[in-house]
Every structure is written in structure tokens, then in C-alpha cells.
Amino acid sequence: MRMSRSFVPTLKEVPADATVASHQLLVRAGFIRQLAAGIYSVLPLAQRSLLKITDVVREEMNAIGGQEFYLPALNPREVWEESGRWSVMGENMFRLKDRKGADLCLAMTHEEVFTVLARAELRSYRQLPQTWYQIQTKFRDEPRPKSGLLRVRQFTMKDSYSFDKDNAGLDTAFESHRQAYAKIFGRCGLKTIQVDAHSGAMGGSGSTEFMVPTDAGEDLIASCESCAYAANTEKAESKVETPNTYAESGGTAALQKFATPGVTTIEALSKPPHGVKADQQLKTLIYMADEKPVIAIVRGDDQLNEAKLQTASGAQILRPAHAEEILKLLGAKPGSLGGVGLGEKKFPLFIDARLAGLSGLVTGANEDGFHLQHVSVPRDLAYAVSRDLRMVNAGEGCPKCGKPLVVGKALEVGHIFKLGTRYSETMGARVLDEAGREQPIVMGSYGIGVERILAAAIELHHDQDGCKWPMSIAPFHIALLPLQMQDALVREAAEKLYLELTKAGVEVLLDDRDERAGVKFKDADLIGIPVRIAVGKKGLAEGKIEWKLRGSKDFELVTLADVVARAQQAVRDGGGKLARA
RNA sequence: CGGGGCGUAGCGCAGCCUGGUAGCGCGCCUGCCUUGGGCGCAGGAGGUCGGAGGUUCGAAUCCUCUCGCCCCGACCA
Numbered sequence: 236m237r238m239s240r241s242f243v244p245t246l247k248e249v250p251a252d253a254t255v256a257s258h259q260l261l262v263r264a265g266f267i268r269q270l271a272a273g274i275y276s277v278l279p280l281a282q283r284s285l286l287k288i289t290d291v292v293r294e295e296m297n298a299i300g301g302q303e304f305y306l307p308a309l310n311p312r313e314v315w316e317e318s319g320r321w322s323v324m325g326e327n328m329f330r331l332k333d334r335k336g337a338d339l340c341l342a343m344t345h346e347e348v349f350t351v352l353a354r355a356e357l358r359s360y361r362q363l364p365q366t367w368y369q370i371q372t373k374f375r376d377e378p379r380p381k382s383g384l385l386r387v388r389q390f391t392m393k394d395s396y397s398f399d400k401d402n403a404g405l406d407t408a409f410e411s412h413r414q415a416y417a418k419i420f421g422r423c424g425l426k427t428i429q430v431d432a433h434s435g436a437m438g439g440s441g442s443t444e445f446m447v448p449t450d451a452g453e454d455l456i457a458s459c460e461s462c463a464y465a466a467n468t469e470k471a472e473s474k475v476e477t478p479n480t481y482a483e484s485g486g487t488a489a490l491q492k493f494a495t496p497g498v499t500t501i502e503a504l505s506k507p508p509h510g511v512k513a514d515q516q517l518k519t520l521i522y523m524a525d526e527k528p529v530i531a532i533v534r535g536d537d538q539l540n541e542a543k544l545q546t547a548s549g550a551q552i553l554r555p556a557h558a559e560e561i562l563k564l565l566g567a568k569p570g571s572l573g574g575v576g577l578g579e580k581k582f583p584l585f586i587d588a589r590l591a592g593l594s595g596l597v598t599g600a601n602e603d604g605f606h607l608q609h610v611s612v613p614r615d616l617a618y619a620v621s622r623d624l625r626m627v628n629a630g631e632g633c634p635k636c637g638k639p640l641v642v643g644k645a646l647e648v649g650h651i652f653k654l655g656t657r658y659s660e661t662m663g664a665r666v667l668d669e670a671g672r673e674q675p676i677v678m679g680s681y682g683i684g685v686e687r688i689l690a691a692a693i694e695l696h697h698d699q700d701g702c703k704w705p706m707s708i709a710p711f712h713i714a715l716l717p718l719q720m721q722d723a724l725v726r727e728a729a730e731k732l733y734l735e736l737t738k739a740g741v742e743v744l745l746d747d748r749d750e751r752a753g754v755k756f757k758d759a760d761l762i763g764i765p766v767r768i769a770v771g772k773k774g775l776a777e778g779k780i781e782w783k784l785r786g787s788k789d790f791e792l793v794t795l796a797d798v799v800a801r802a803q804q805a806v807r808d809g810g811g812k813l814a815r816a
Numbered sequence: 817c818g819g820g821g822c823g824u825a826g827c828g829c830a831g832c833c834u835g836g837u838a839g840c841g842c843g844c845c846u847g848c849c850u851u852g853g854g855c856g857c858a859g860g861a862g863g864u865c866g867g868a869g870g871u872u873c874g875a876a877u878c879c880u881c882u883c884g885c886c887c888c889g890a891c892c893a
Contacts, residue, residue, distance in 0.1 A: 247842060247854065248828050252886050272885065326817095327891070344893090378817075378891065392893055444893095453892085541890080555890080647893060684893030718852055753853035760853090771852060781852095 236711070238746040238758075242279055244268075245758050255451040257690035258383025260702050264761045266689075266710075273380025273388035280762065281689065283710040285391070288423055288688050289370050290812075291707065292393045295419045296368050299411040301395055304369045306348045312338035314347040317662045323551045329374045341374035346658050346680055349396045353676060354664035360400040363666065363676070364408060368395030370685065382451060384690040385646065391685040399677045400668065402655075409653055412681045416445055416649050422810055423688050424705025425695060427648065430456050433469040433542040434652055445649035449694045452646030459633035459640055469542035472623055473640055474632030477534075481515050481595025488609040490575065496604045499570025501535040504597070504606065517590070517598040517610065519572040521561045524550030524583070528564050531624055532574050532598075532616070533587040538626040547585050547622040565601045573598035575607055578618040586612065586619035646694070648687045654678040693763075702763025703785050706809025711744040713802055714759040718752040718771040729770045732780070732798060740813030741802045760785065766805055768798065 243265040253259040261267045266281035277285065293303065315321035321328075321340075329341040342348065349367055357363070373392045380386050397408035413429070420427045425447050432444040444467060446456055457471035458464065466472070498504050501518060504511045516535030521528060522544060529548045533539050545553040558569060564582070565572055574584055575598060590596075594611035610616070629642035659665065659675035668674045689708070696703040706712065713736065717729035726747075733745045744764060746755045752771075759767050767790075769781040774792060782801070783790035793801060806813055 244826090246827060251822085251828065254887075269885090325891095373893075375892070379887095379889095381887080386892080390893070394893085650893065682893050687893060716852095721851075751851055751853085751855065753851095753855080756853045758854085769852080773852085 236744050238744060239748045241744075243758075243762070244278070245761055253383060255382045255385065255694070256697055257385065257451060257693040260693050260697055260761075260763075261383055261690065264702055264763065267384065273377055273386065275384060275387060280710040284689055284704070284708050285685060287708045288685055289391075289393070291422050292370065292419055292683060292685070295415045295422075296366075296393070296395060299366065299415045301366045301368045304349075304367055305371065306342075306345050306369055308342050308372055308374065310340050310342045310348060312340065314351055314662075315340060318347050318350070318658055319551070319661060320347070325552065327375055327377070329376050343373055343375045344392075344680070344682070345369070345371070345394055346396065346654070346678075347662070350658045350662045350664050350678070353398055354659070354662060357398065357664070357666050357676065360666050360668050360674070363398055363400045364404050365398040366395060366408060367398070368393060368681075382690075384686040385451060386453070387686070390687075393683040393685060395681045397679040397681070398664075399679075400666065400674065401677055405653055405655070405677045405679050408679050409651060412651050412679070413443065416651065416681070416683065419683065420445060420447075420648060420688070423708050424692050424810075425648065425688065428456070428458065428465050428645070430458070430645075431466040431470050432650065433467060433546065440653045440655050442650060442652040444647050445651075446645035447648055447691045447695065448643055448645045449691065450644050451690075451694045452644045454645050454647055455642055456645045457627050457629075457640045457642050459636060459638055461638040462633060462636040464633050464635045464640075468627055468642065469540065471627045471640070472634040473627040474634055474637055475589055477589040477593070479593050479595075482593070490610065490615060491608050492600050492602075492605050493608060494604060495571075495606045498604075498606070499568070505535075509606075511597045511606075511608075515595070515597055517573065517596055519574055519599060521556040521564065521569075521572065522548075522553055523556050523560065524548040524553050526552075528556060528560070528582050530574055530577065530582050530584040531587075532585070532590065532619065533625050534590060537587065537589075539624055540626040543622070543624050544585065547620070547624065548583060567599065567601045567603050571599040571601065571603045571605065573601055573607060573610075574619060575610060575615045576601070584616075584619045585622050585624060586616055587624040588621050589625065591621050646687065646691055647684070648691055649681075649683045651681040652679060654680050697763070698786075700757075701761035704763045704765055706765045706806060706811035709765050709811065710742075710762070711764050712742045712806050712811055713744070713766045713768055714762070714764040715743050715745045716752070716755045716759060716767065716769045717745075717747065718755070718769055720747070720749050722772055724775055725770055725772060728775055728780075728795070732768070732770065732795070735799050736802055739799045739803055740815070741799070741806060742814055765809060765811075766802065768802075 245265045246263045249259050250262045266278055267275045269275055328343055331339050370393045374389055377388050380388055399405045427445040427447055430444050430446055432442045434442045455468040457466055457468050501513050501516050505513050513536035518533050518535050520531045520539050531539050531544050590612050596610040597606055597608045598610050600607045630639045633640050656675040664676045665673040693702050715733055717725050719725045733743055736743045765785050767783045774780055778795050779792040781790040782793045
């Protein structure tokens with residue numbers, strides 16, 4: 236491609252509204268432009284890289300027997316009603332009506348439509364297993380789009396679905412996806428770690444996320460550096476010592492109400508005149524699980540993990556209760572709540588597992604301005620269900636080996652789910668087994684965010700001057716810079732190289748603009764093309780060009796006759812592919 | 817949704833408090849000059865000041881409403 240005739244709008248200055256590196260550089264280097272919040276136009280450079288990413292994805296999906304589909308993004312309400320997700324998806328789903336007034340939505344994912352196909356056409360276990368996938372546009376009305384391409388409302392997803400006759404088959408499909416994903420991300424230049432994750436609105440029995448560790452990410456993952464344990468903090472567990480410290484100081488004493496006027500926070504209660512340490516307090520939180528109240532109790536100095544409460548309660552939609560709802564249910568305002576004496580109210584009540592057996596604790600009395608002391612969990616909260624509900628903290632013991640856990644930010648680029656029969660049962664996708672009995676198909680679903688790979692690659696590979704693309708997904712393999720366009724010899728040499736390289740399958744961006752050398756260097760660095768070939772008067776006099784890798788400080792003089800072979804080798808060595816000439 | 821911030825030329829910003837002339841840098845166009853890390857000089861084009869309403873002789877500036885965008889907290893590829 237010739238720079239002089241290309242649409243590559245680079246910027247000298249950092250766009251004011253971009254905060255993360257990938258966003259700043261994608262805009263500055265002319266890869267994307269914003270149309271609206273969370274909606275971006277993909278410009279030619281980005282499109283080239285995205286096509287390379289999807290090529291990698293296709294190769295690896297096909298390698299595990301995936302068959303490529305292309306399903307509609309525009310879906311009728313009915314199929315989403317069947318799975319129950321028309322309501323579960325809530326405001327996150329874009330909805331619209333057709334001219335007849337029928338409800339439609341823009342699909343956020345495609346379990347429903349693929350399940351419709353499966354139930355209509357799959358009759359026998361002999362047709363299984365099947366692996367179906369597509370690379371398609373997804374729409375999600377995110378509450379808060381942010382960080383350029385990292386969190387958007389319209390994006391490209393590779394989503395695949397496995398259909399098996401039993402759990403053993405699902406395990407196999409899940410494992411082959413795991414390996415395919417590891418290859419895909421590796422080939423795209425990403426280092427990922429696999430973590431146990433919460434399944435969220437997808438449902439199903441288990442899931443693994445592929446995470447790129449970077450501060451630009453929004454997830455927190457806990458990992459152990461001495462064993463293989465890694466989990467999203469939504470799900471992570473830890474070993475924490477919880478001695479029954481307060482039992483000795485009157486743990487068996489009778490419950491006692493005491494006045495705490497104006498005290499509505501853990502912190503306030505921990506200060507004089509009360510001086511109740513946070514780890515002696517019970518934090519009582521009221522949630523609405525599918526619009527029915529549930530109560531969660533964690534230690535005062537712990538944080539409730541909402542994902543864990545969602546799992547414990549079995550709720551599809553979980554939200555904190557509003558203040559009015561709480562007042563109605565418990566007769567007190569937040570800040571004075573407690574679980575003691577609620578046994579007969581029959582609310583589902585969960586208590587964090589680390590509190591089991593403890594006594595000598597303090598909790599709200601469900602009466603504004605009062606708390607209870609000498610609370611004994613076995614005596615006063617016997618009806619509460621004990622579950623792991625707390626958020627892990629860095630430094631706590633790894634649940635596997637006990638060594639301290641590390642907590643760090645990461646970006647989710649892929650997520651694989653064992654769905655089981657969650658969709659086949661609700662939507663009636665069954666096949667006959669060997670004995671002629673109808674059995675629900677056992678499903679898995681697997682997603683990759685394509686644009687996120689692009690952005691993650693920049694987060695991982697960039698410097699002060701710009702992007703540093705891995706060869707495999709770089710928009711071009713080589714930037715060819717004639718340094719003095721007014722010099723006919725330089726121009727001709729560059730043109731000749733451009734033809735030879737292109738013919739050899741090397742993708743070259745020829746900067747044939749009538750610009751000064753500095754401008755070309757800056758743009759080549761900013762765009763981040765892996766190899767730069769500078770053709771200048773000085774080198775040419777000796778029949779040589781300057782060969783420089785984007786990352787390195789120095790260049791090397793290479794004889795003109797050697798350039799093509801060297802370029803082809805560099806493309807292959809970098810994991811890139813030569814274009815079909 | 818809750819909290820905070822910002823909308824003035826393609827980009828980055830000043831002007832607003834204290835109403836009256838819309839300005840700077842980059843980019844863009846023309847010419848000359850220069851030519852190995854975003855050259856220099858000269859000339860030039862380009863703006864419904866996000867939108868609507870109000871106050872006023874007069875509004876980018878004051879008031880009301882509204883739309884949009886960004887950031888921080890609850891969701892997900």
C-alpha cells in the first residue's frame with residue numbers, strides 16, 4: 236500500500252478523552268475513530284489487523300473441527316422468551332419493534348439461535364458431537380462503555396457452541412477449546428492466564444476465562460505464584476485463619492441490646508465510645524434475588540462478593556435492595572440491620588463460612604440506634620446457611636497450597652462455559668440415545684472478543700513512540716521509507732524494492748509521501764510496523780538499505796539483493812504469514 | 817442508575833468569574849526555502865461557541881431546560 240494514497244489519519248497529540256494506552260494509540264495512529272459512546276469506526280489499518288486476527292481464529296477453530304456459520308444478529312423475542320433470557324438480559328439488550336409492532340432484539344450472544352437450529356435438525360446421538368461457530372457482530376447496551384475498544388456496545392465476537400450426548404463429550408469439547416484458545420492468543424502475541432470464573436448470565440456449571448494481565452483491564456484476578464491456582468476474584472477462595480477470638484470475652488453470655496445512637500457504619504461502631512473492632516462485627520446486607528429478598532452476612536472487615544451471593548441464592552438477577560424495601564422488610568434502616576431473630580421470617584439467609592462457630596459478636600438490632608452484643612453464630616444464627624461469600628484479599632493463603640495469593644488487574648479476552656443442559660432443556664433440544672430414549676443435548680459455549688485482542692496487543696506491546704505490533708497481527712509487515720523523495724535514485728530503489736517485496740508476499744507500506752524523513756520515521760513508529768526499511772542516499776551509494784526492528788535501538792545495513800529473502804524470513808519468524816501473492 | 821468533569825475551527829486548548837472585537841498552537845491550502853527524527857519564512861482558508869428557551873439595547877460569557885462525551889462505583893467478550 237502506498238502511504239500517499241492511503242487513509243491513515245495520524246495525530247500528533249493525544250486525544251483528550253482517551254485514558255488507556257490502547258485507546259490513545261489506536262486513535263493517534265489512525266486505526267479507529269469514535270462515532271458515539273462505545274461505538275467505533277474501524278479504519279483501514281485496524282481492519283487489516285482484525286482480519287489477521289480472525290484468520291488465526293478460523294484456523295484454530297477449524298483445526299478442532301469447528302464449522303463456521305453466520306447467524307442473524309436481529310432476533311425475534313420468542314426464542315429469548317423460551318430460554319428465559321428476554322427478561323434476564325434486562326437493560327443490557329438492545330430491543331426494537333418492527334413495523335407490525337413485534338418485538339425484536341439485537342443479539343448479545345447466540346445460545347438461543349444455535350439451540351433452535353440444533354433442536355430442529357439434530358435427532359440422534361449419532362449426529363453428535365458437533366462444534367459450530369461464527370464470527371459475528373454482537374450488541375450490548377453496556378451501562379458504561381469505556382477505554383476505547385476495551386468495553387464497547389457493538390463488537391465482533393467469535394462464538395462457538397458444542398453439542399454432545401453426555402458430559403464426557405462436553406469435557407472433551409471444553410478441553411479442545413481450551414487448547415485452541417491458548418494457541419489463538421499465543422499466536423496473536425498475547426500472554427494469557429486461565430482463571431476459574433463466575434458464569435453470570437450464561438448459566439451452566441463451570442467456566443474458564445482467558446485473561447491478559449494489564450492495568451487497563453477491569454477484572455481482578457487472584458493467582459498463586461507457587462502453584463497453578465488462578466481465579467477471578469468473583470470466584471476466588473482463600474485460606475484465612477479465623478480464631479474464635481471474642482468467645483473468651485463472654486461468648487456464651489446472653490444476647491444483649493445496647494444503644495448506639497447515630498451509629499450506622501462499621502467504622503463508627505469501631506470508634507469510641509463503643510470500640511467494637513470491625514472483625515467482631517457482622518455486616519448484614521439485603522439483596523433482591525429475582526425480586527425476592529435474601530440476606531447475606533459477612534464479617535465487618537470483609538467485603539461481600541456479589542457473584543458468590545448470586546451463586547448461593549441461585550438468582551438470575553441480583554441487586555442491592557433499596558432503602559425503602561429494607562425498611563419495609565426489617566423495620567430498620569441500613570446501618571442497624573442484623574440477622575438475629577429472622578428465623579421465622581423465612582428469608583433465605585446466608586452467612587459467610589469463616590463465621591461458622593464464632594461467638595461474642597456484634598450486629599445490628601433491626602432497630603435504628605441499637606445493636607446486639609454477645610451474638611453467637613451457632614446459637615443465634617443457627618438457621619443461616621453457611622457459604623463462602625467473601626471477597627479474597629491479596630496476601631491471603633492460596634486455597635490449594637497456602638502460599639500468599641497475588642491480586643492483579645486483567646482484561647478478559649476469552650471465556651469458555653460448560654453450559655450442560657441449561658438451554659437444551661428449557662428450549663427442548665433433544666436427541667435419541669442408544670436405547671432410543673430422548674436426552675437433552677449437553678452444550679458448551681465459547682467466546683472470544685476480537686477487537687479486545689487488538690487492544691490487548693497494544694496494551695502489552697507499545698512504548699513512548701507508539702504501537703509495537705506482533706508480526707502476526709501487524710497491519711503491515713514492513714514500512715518502506717524512501718528518505719529523500721527528491722532524489723530519483725532513492726525513489727527508484729524504493730519502488731523496485733516495493734514491487735519485489737510485494738511479489739514475494741511481504742505486506743509493505745511504502746511511505747511515498749513528499750515528506751521529510753523525520754515525519755516518516757515518526758509515523759512508522761507510531762503505527763508500529765514491526766520492520767522498517769529506510770532507503771537513503773548514503774546507504775544506496777553502497778547498494779545497501781537500513782533494516783531496523785520496531786523494538787530495537789539500532790539498525791543494520793543490508794545489501795539490496797538480500798532484502799527480500801530476509802523479509803520473508805522475518806515474517807515467518809515473527810509468526811506472520813506471507814500474503815497469497 | 818449514583819457521584820465528578822467537559823462540550824469554543826479537523827486535533828489540543830485559552831476566552832466565560834467581571835456581557836460588547838472569537839483567539840492561540842498543531843494540522844490543512846498556496847509560494848519560496850529546506851531535506852536522515854514531527855524544518856524555516858510569507859500569505860491564506862476554516863467556527864450555527866453542543867442544542868432550545870429566557871434575561872439584556874447587546875450573550876461563547878448570566879439563568880433554565882435539554883442533548884452528547886469522558887472519568888469513578890454496581891455488569892461482560
